[in-house]
Amino acid sequence: xxxxxxxxxFTGDDTSHQMNEQLNAIHSTEGVTVVDDSMAPKMLxxxxxxxxxxxxxxxxxxxAISPEINYKxxxxxxxxxGRDEGxxx
Numbered sequence: 001x002x003x004x005x006x007x008x009x010f011t012g013d014d015t016s017h018q019m020n021e022q023l024n025a026i027h028s029t030e031g032v033t034v035v036d037d038s039m040a041p042k043m044l045x046x047x048x049x050x051x052x053x054x055x056x057x058x059x060x061x062x063x064a065i066s067p068e069i070n071y072k073x074x075x076x077x078x079x080x081x082g083r084d085e086g087x088x089x
Contacts, residue, residue: 005035005068006053008044012062022060029056 008026010019023041027034031052036045045068048056057065 003033003047003049004053005045005047007066007068008046008060009064009066010042010062011064018062022062025059026056032056
């Protein structure tokens, strides 16, 4: 089973006692690896199988869970155009 990465963003009340309980639940769930918690307690990057994420979605009503999306950046290096690449010579 492959693991995907997901972004967990807390959307509940900041003073919620449940937030700490839910953070503990995320950290202690088998199959979940917290990759980055530098923005905790508001946001986490986790790695887990889809089935585990589906299970957590049902338990964590105060969290928005979305898959991590990676984009390939375009190659912005300048190139010299030659004959084969549209040059006028």
